[in-house]
Amino acid sequence: MPPYHNKKSDAAPNSTIAAIATPAGEGAIALVRISGPDALIITARLFETSLPVEQMRSRHLYFGRIMDGKIVVDEGLCAVFRAPGSYTGEDLAEISCHGGILVSSRVLQVALDLGARLALPGEFTQRAFLNEKMDLTQAEAVMDLIRAQTPLALRAAALQLEGAIGRETEAARAELLNILAHIEAFIDFPEEGIDPDTGIVLLKRIVEVRKRLEVLLATADEGRLLRDGARIAICGEPNAGKSSLLNRLLGFERAIVSHIPGTTRDTLEESASLEGIPVHFIDTAGIRETNDPIELEGVRRALLAAERAAVILHVIDASQPLPPLPPGLPKDKVHRVWNKIDLLSVPFVAPPEDTAISCLSGIGIPTLVSRILEWAGRPSDCGQFAAINARHQSCLKRGCAALERAEQELKVGAELAALDLRLALDALGEIVGVIDNEQILSSIFSSFCIGK
Numbered sequence: 389m390p391p392y393h394n395k396k397s398d399a400a401p402n403s404t405i406a407a408i409a410t411p412a413g414e415g416a417i418a419l420v421r422i423s424g425p426d427a428l429i430i431t432a433r434l435f436e437t438s439l440p441v442e443q444m445r446s447r448h449l450y451f452g453r454i455m456d457g458k459i460v461v462d463e464g465l466c467a468v469f470r471a472p473g474s475y476t477g478e479d480l481a482e483i484s485c486h487g488g489i490l491v492s493s494r495v496l497q498v499a500l501d502l503g504a505r506l507a508l509p510g511e512f513t514q515r516a517f518l519n520e521k522m523d524l525t526q527a528e529a530v531m532d533l534i535r536a537q538t539p540l541a542l543r544a545a546a547l548q549l550e551g552a553i554g555r556e557t558e559a560a561r562a563e564l565l566n567i568l569a570h571i572e573a574f575i576d577f578p579e580e581g582i583d584p585d586t587g588i589v590l591l592k593r594i595v596e597v598r599k600r601l602e603v604l605l606a607t608a609d610e611g612r613l614l615r616d617g618a619r620i621a622i623c624g625e626p627n628a629g630k631s632s633l634l635n636r637l638l639g640f641e642r643a644i645v646s647h648i649p650g651t652t653r654d655t656l657e658e659s660a661s662l663e664g665i666p667v668h669f670i671d672t673a674g675i676r677e678t679n680d681p682i683e684l685e686g687v688r689r690a691l692l693a694a695e696r697a698a699v700i701l702h703v704i705d706a707s708q709p710l711p712p713l714p715p716g717l718p719k720d721k722v723h724r725v726w727n728k729i730d731l732l733s734v735p736f737v738a739p740p741e742d743t744a745i746s747c748l749s750g751i752g753i754p755t756l757v758s759r760i761l762e763w764a765g766r767p768s769d770c771g772q773f774a775a776i777n778a779r780h781q782s783c784l785k786r787g788c789a790a791l792e793r794a795e796q797e798l799k800v801g802a803e804l805a806a807l808d809l810r811l812a813l814d815a816l817g818e819i820v821g822v823i824d825n826e827q828i829l830s831s832i833f834s835s836f837c838i839g840k
């Protein structure tokens with residue numbers, strides 16, 4: 389992106405911001421977004437059309453000329469969205485121009501010259517959140533949606549954007565608030581104490597909320613898998629068929645394959661979608677004793693890749709005597725894969741926990757794929773619900789721990805239980821963003837792309 393000259397340097401939350409919302413590079417169309425109190429005034433000076441901008445209907449497209457003073461920059465389309473009926477909840481204009489890098493940057497520069505300031509990453513969505521157009525989980529889902537690498541990840545993000553996690557959290561919060569109100573009533577009249585029957589009912593209700601939160605918590609692993617994918621290292625002796633397996637799993641010839649042992653010298657990484665789950669395969673150099681410094685470095689990298697992987701496939705040439713487990717491979721993550729079974733004259737019977745394949749014929753590959761997903765932790769109903777992220781997970785854990793304490797405390801008295809219920813409420817509030825915490829907000833939105 390060219391270095392824009394920013395007239396407005398104040399980062400005031402209510403200033404007018406502008407950015408190119410489409411990716412950098414050449415394309416048919418680029419979109420420049422302007423949002424804030426002066427968005428329509430700036431647009432009126434920037435965009436010349438048959439109808440003055442102030443008379444344009446919201447959410448309608450108008451054709452016109454994009455002007456830099458008296459100079460025509462481009463022809464394009466403009467839509468205005470008046471507050472609060474816009475993505476950000478503020479006055480907002482979207483100007484589509486031609487998708488050349490220079491054209492879109494020039495349009496943006498004119499908007500900046502007219503008084504807008506360059507938007508920070510995620511600032512449009514941050515404003516949408518601050519103006520209560522969406523809760524924090526939905527704002528996060530916008531970025532998940534943009535970054536989704538597979539259809540399943542996309543589906544989970546779409547469910548989150550639609551509000552699934554926020555609704556569940558809000559329902560739990562509403563119930564906890566109601567329970568808290570009951571308990572606080574007892575604090576106000578301490579001489580009466582909580583009568584045993586009411587105590588049991590309240591306890592049951594707290595336990596139920598905690599169980600609901602635990603159901604949400606259980607989606608954390610799926611969330612991690614869908615967002616980040618699983619790292620699968622392919623390791624073993626030279627010539628076992630590791631690179632052939634990588635190519636088979638990817639469906640194209642990514643790695644060099646040859647009959648010469650030691651073909652792969654460096655680690656080689658490639659991502660794929662296995663039944664909708666993002667996976668990152670790492671092909672590695674064959675592990676063997678060597679004095680060759682380059683090969684030694686290859687082996688070191690192979691072991692490092694194995695250490696960082698969630699799953700290690702130990703590829704073994706089934707036509708050769710069984711080699712020992714290469715030293716340095718973390719045993720607990722290793723799964724044996726017997727390759728080249730097409731070379732055997734008698735049918736190969738692998739131990740049940742091992743997998744037998746032939747990269748040449750493709751035999752055993754579908755079984756291996758479903759096992760890889762199982763080892764990577766794919767739950768059976770993957771993609772059926774919005775999965776929580778690491779931030780939600782830590783808030784939920786805090787919430788559950790506070791509720792567990794409240795359950796114990798309720799048996800003794802109301803005050804401590806009320807205190808922990810409030811802590812649980814705060815933790816849940818953080819998930820949807822009802823609790824103001826600038827640090828959390830800036831760390832979330834700074835990971836966004838500019839223009840979103």
Ligand SMILES: Nc1nc2c(ncn2[C@@H]2O[C@H](COP(=O)(O)OP(=O)(O)OP(=O)(O)O)[C@@H](O)[C@H]2O)c(=O)[nH]1
Pocket residue numbers: 625626627628629630631632633644645646647648649650651652653672673674675727728729730731745746747748749
């Ligand atoms: N018959 C048969 N040959 C195979 C099979 N898989 C791989 N090969 C052959 O085995 C040789 C080694 O394959 P690679 O995939 O390069 O083995 P590698 O483990 O990556 O080897 P290095 O990179 O040297 O460590 C090549 O000649 C492949 O064509 C198989 O399933 N059956």
Ligand SMILES: [Mg+2]
Pocket residue numbers: 630631632643644645651652671672
């Ligand atoms: Mg290789």
